[in-house]
Each structure stands twice: as structure tokens, then as C-alpha cells.
Amino acid sequence: MWRCSRLIEVEDLHFTYPNGVEALKGISLSISDGEFVAIMGQNGAGKTTLVKHFNGLLKPTKGRVLIDGVDTRHVSVATLSRKVGLVFQNPDHQLFSETVEDEVSFALKNFGFDEGAINERVEKVLNLLDLIQYRKVSPFMLSGGERKRVALASVLAWDPKILILDEPTIGQDSYQKERLRQFIVQLNQQGKTVIIVTHDIEFVVECEPRIILMKDGKVIADGDAREVLTDLKLVSEASLILPEITQIFVRLNDFGFPRNVISVYEAKQLILERLFWRR
């Protein structure tokens, strides 16, 4: 499980925006090659600011960030992007092309892929994300959820080693969320390092990644989903709520059920066992 190569290394990272807002106040963490991590926490906790340091969009005010051993202060965003793909929370900050196809091929052209490879990759990624029928359509004619998928497609196309998704589930219906989940899990199993920034606790409990909880520019917890997300004190501090299933089991605690249940399947099993055991 534990992989030695530390792909992302954050050392005492501080960041202050030009307007004086201190968004990150001393973050230290490391993410290994092939890990699946969810960064969670309340609005304004600094989650997006943190991941913007991973592709060099922001540079530390103090401390440093190493990507694959390279200090982000010494390389351009363009160079880092080849390795670190960041999909923004709001697709409208990212999309600008006249057609979905142009949008997805834009970065590939810039990275110098030849035309044949571009076509192949565009087609593959549009199929993968259920967007092939919109190939010639303007991204701005699509719904919010569809635009988010176009933004994801345009990053996935160049196959970065690290994929960062900022609030990927916003505006997605449950079918698309389920597809996204399977998709992320699959990418991760194929060895890609995946980092998601999200509030969507129900989505996270179905993936069970490593959880990094943030509050006021600091990391307040770092561990397994089951351990972190069922801790009411931590969860409330991060402005989250307990997973739906955990909320049930907290109430059933007096009847001898465990509290740290997050999966609906485990919930069913525990309740059935109890009922049949009584009989």
C-alpha cells in the first residue's frame, strides 16, 4: 500500500494573497505516487489555494512545494502542467474554445502532439466522458454539468501523472457521479495519482480515499475515510456533516451498533445480522 516515492512534498507552506488574506498557514504533507486523496473542508479553508500550488499557479510565500523532486518556484506552470493536470471548480474559468473538440485538443497542440495522436486522444476521452455527441458543439451551449465534463476531458486528454479535480461533482447528476466515481477509481488503479477537492461527503464515502481535512489554512486531520469522516468533532470543525449512514448509526449506538459505519451495504448487513441473531 505505502509507496516510497513521494510525488508531492509540501513543506511548511504559507501563502498570503496580494490583498493580505493569509490563505495557508503552515501546511506540511506528502502524497505518494499512485495515492487517492480527498481534500475536504469548509468554504474558504484554503483547499483550492493549496492545490493551485501543485501545478505552480501559485508560488509559496514561505516554505516550498516539490513535485517529483522539483521545487515549483523554479519551473513554469507550462512545464508543471504536463505532469499535473488541474480541473477547475468552475468550468467557465477554463473553457474558451468554439467547439468541444477544439477545447479538448488545445493543450495537446501546445504540448506538440501530432495530428493523428490528437484525434485519437480527443475521440477516446470524449467517448469516455459521454461527450462525443457534442464534438462540434460550443461548450457554452451545454449544461453546467456537461461543461464540467468538457473541462475534465480537456485535462485528461494529455494524460498527466497527477490529476487534480476541484469539486468534480458539482452540478453532476447521480448517474454521472457514479460514472465519475468508477472512472476516478479506475484511473487510480491504473497508477494515476488522483487528488479531489470536494465537499461531497456522500461521494467520498463511496470511494474511501485518504482524507485531508482543512480548516482556516491548516490541516486538522489526515487519515482513512472511515476514521476521519465518522469523527463528529472533526467533521463539524471542517463544516461537513456526518455521512448519512453514519448519522443513522450514531443514533443506533445505544443499541450496541458501531458508530463508524459509512457504507450502505455494511449498514444493511449489520441490521440484518442483529435481527436474525435476535430471532
Added chain:
Amino acid sequence: MAVIETSNLTYTYPFAEKPAFKDVNLKIERGEFVLLTGPSGCGKTTLCRCFNGLIPHFYGGNLEGEIVVAGLKPTEHPIYEMARHVGLVFQNPENQLFALTVEKDVAFGLENIGLPRDEIRRRVDWALKVTGIYDLKDRAPFELSGGQQQRVAIASVLAMQPEIIVLDEPTSFLDPLSAKSILEIIHRLNRDLEITVILVEHRLDLAARYADRVIIMDRGQIILDGEPRRVFLDERARLIGVGIPKVVRLYLMLMGDGIDLGRVPLSPEEISESIVEVLTSDRS
């Protein structure tokens, strides 16, 4: 009395080949809390744009059939007039905010309808307080986080005290605690002020408990329309790919194993009560 009524409403965007929705017949009563959901691209956002006249006045296209909102035909009244009756909160708050301070943004609509200064002051303060952003009133909306911006957008609409509030995924940018508090605010506005609420949401786990009625759309049509407990049990809701709350899924899974928990639960509180009941009755 119906505040929104449509008959055979069909709309096609300019240059689109197919209508975004077709033959929608809908009647929403005053004071109802309606949860409108369905897969992305099903036409729910487009339908909401008709309620305050953005369709057809802003988007153009071809609107057929009948629509009456708050006694007015949006096709015949300008958007600024409809806006006094119908407040629309967009999916993406950035499309809605523009002023240099939060306070000015919230006051904008009120200034436009020419309210006296004191009344504007009073309503702005009220709206900022119920949405929990009073402390941000002097900040610029564009420098706030997504969640804070969404609260500003909601406050701007609330300040107008419209009869109908249409919210298009208003909690999507919010962390769960803030989302919950916003939904509770909307619920209170509905219950205490009898404002009709139309809430477009995918997060049914948080929203279902407040709704009187759930409408599910798919491919431009209304597929299911009724009480939440009944709608969630319908096989079609699951097949369309609507995010049935996990408590309902657990209920259905237990039902499949022969355990009847009685009433369909809409919250963890409700299902744990039913489970306790089954456990204790089993013991006796």
C-alpha cells in the same frame, strides 16, 4: 390557488434542433415547496428560465403553449416586472453578482424598484443576516469563495421578498453545513412567509425532507410528480438515475430482505426511529 400554471409548454433554443422540453403541464400552488430534479440536460434549468421571463425575452427561441406565473404571462411582461414576483437564484453565483460590495449587490434590485432608503436598509440588513453574511457586507463579491458568493446571490433575491423563489442548485458550491443552513433558511421562508419555493437540486439527501412535492424530469418531460415518499419508491426514479437518498436505498435494500420499516424515510432520524421500532418489537 395556482401561482404557476403551464399547459403544453414547449420550448426550443435558437438554432437547436430539438426542444429543450416538450408539452410540460404543471400546476404549482401558492406556498408549495417543490423539489425539481432529473439528469443533467433534462430541461429543468430551461424550464425555470421561463418562470421569470428570461425565456423568451433574453434567450429568444421558440416558446409554445401557455404559461401564467403569479397571475402574469411572462411572455407579455418584461423581465424587470416579473422579477418583483419571481426571484431566480442561478446555479453559478458569478453569473449573478456584479456590484463592488456585497451590500450594494443586495441593494441593487431594491433601488431599481424605487423603495424608500429606510426600507432598503432594513431589507438589505435582514437578507444579509438570514443568509449569515452580514460580516461580509463591505467585501467585494468577486473575492469571496464560491459558497459565500452563493449566499450573496440568495440574499439579493430574498431582499426583493418575491412570492416565488426559484433556486437552481443553490447549494452546489456550499460545504454541507452551509448547504444545510441555506436549505433550512429556504424552508423557513416557505413555512413562515408562505413563499412558493421551486428548488432544483441533485442533492436529494439534504433537500428531500423539506419538500412537499418532488418533480422528476427526463429528456424534456415530466416523468414523475408527487409526494417525495411515493416518488422515491417508484422504479422509474432509480432508472432515470436520480440520486435517491441513501436512507431510502437502505430502506429498499432491507425491504428486499423481508424487513418492512413501515413509512419511507426521508432522513437519518426517520429511518433510525423505524429501525429501533423493529428491533424493540422483535424483542418482545
